[in-house]
Amino acid sequence: MIIIDESSQHPEYNFLTLLSIFPKTRFCLIGDDKQLTPYSSAPSESKITSIGRRSVLDVLVNQAALGSCNLSKLLTTFRCHPSILELPNELFYSKTLISGCSAESKSSVLKKLKFPNPHNPMAFIDVKSTHYKSENSLSCGNDKERDKCVELIKLLLKNECVTAQNLAVVSFYAEQRMRLSEDLKKDEITKEVRVNTVDSVQGAEFEVVILLTTKTAFAKKEPFLTNPNRINVAITRAKHALFIMGRELTLRSLPVWRDLIAFCEKNAGMLGEKDIPQLF
Structure with missing residues (x-):
């Protein structure tokens, strides 16, 4: 076989x-x-x-x-905190997934942070910024989003919420991944934090994930950033806590993202960029 x-x-x-x-x-x-x-x-x-x-x-x-081959569905998942699982379960799986772990078993990070919802270790952080296009590719970056990401990383590490080895940044865009990786390597505290693109982390899992959406202005069609499969991979890598950074106002105009933001609003998971220090 x-x-x-x-x-x-x-x-x-x-x-x-x-x-x-x-x-x-x-x-x-x-x-x-x-x-x-x-x-x-x-x-x-x-x-x-x-x-x-x-x-x-x-x-x-x-x-x-059509009955041509056998299919078995595995519906119980053990990776995510049950509250993190609710989002992809609602958006992509028609609520068919079952959490195989308790909230308590995935709450080590939640207990060290002051999330708006004390039962939900997930937050969308609205970063009011503007992206730029890479000179050498079709990718893009965002300086302010990068700065806010570094701020969050340092606070997570300083307050011993997670170790650098168990923290990962996942970026939709390679330009942002490359620039952030360069920034983190300059500091002894952050140099071991992994920075990956969404497309490279399928199958991987991390204690804490910071997801960077980067782009802040969109064409009528955005097939890359709105691909449901890609978004699903992006939001299902975190085991204990998930932070999503992006420009709320413009992301609301995109399919899937407007539903994701609505979910975060419903579950008291919305923060502004100035709220980051208040998490600690």
Whole structure:
């Protein structure tokens, strides 16, 4: 038997190659069709999209609906604090997920911080800022968001809420990731904090996550930042606490994000940039 993990990112053509090499072997594919699909540089409207770069997991989920293969759903999750799980469960899973852990077992960080809602270790921090476009790529950065992120990181470490090794920053944009990583390496206190892009952390988990949205002005369509699978990956990496930084006013104009912000409002999870020190 061949077991393929994170199979939502496994392209169909790779799987066909494996089938040709091991025609009599049984395959077990493990993955989440609500998370990121295989990367391809081909334009989304290209014909290759319809076959070559499809997620093999998506193909098999469709086949299972036709009775062509077996499908087992794992609905109990043990990663996140139950309150953090509520957000993706509501946005992406039609409330079918079940938390397999107690709030108490995931409250070590919550007890050390003064969240607006003492039962919810998640906050959206409104950073009133302006992004810039990278000179060398299609990516973008945001100086003020970076500064506020560093401020939050230092306070988390200074107050011993989490160790640097268990804290991660997850950025939607590579430019912001690169610049922030450079900033953190300059300081002995913060140099061990990991900085990743959303697309690189599928399958990973961290005690505390700071999620950076960075971009503050949008075109009519924003397929990258509004991709539900990408947002789902971004908000499901944290085990004990999740901070989301972004420009509330403009993010409200985007699909999924307006629902995410509404969820945070409903659960008393909205903060301003000046409120960061008040968490401690």
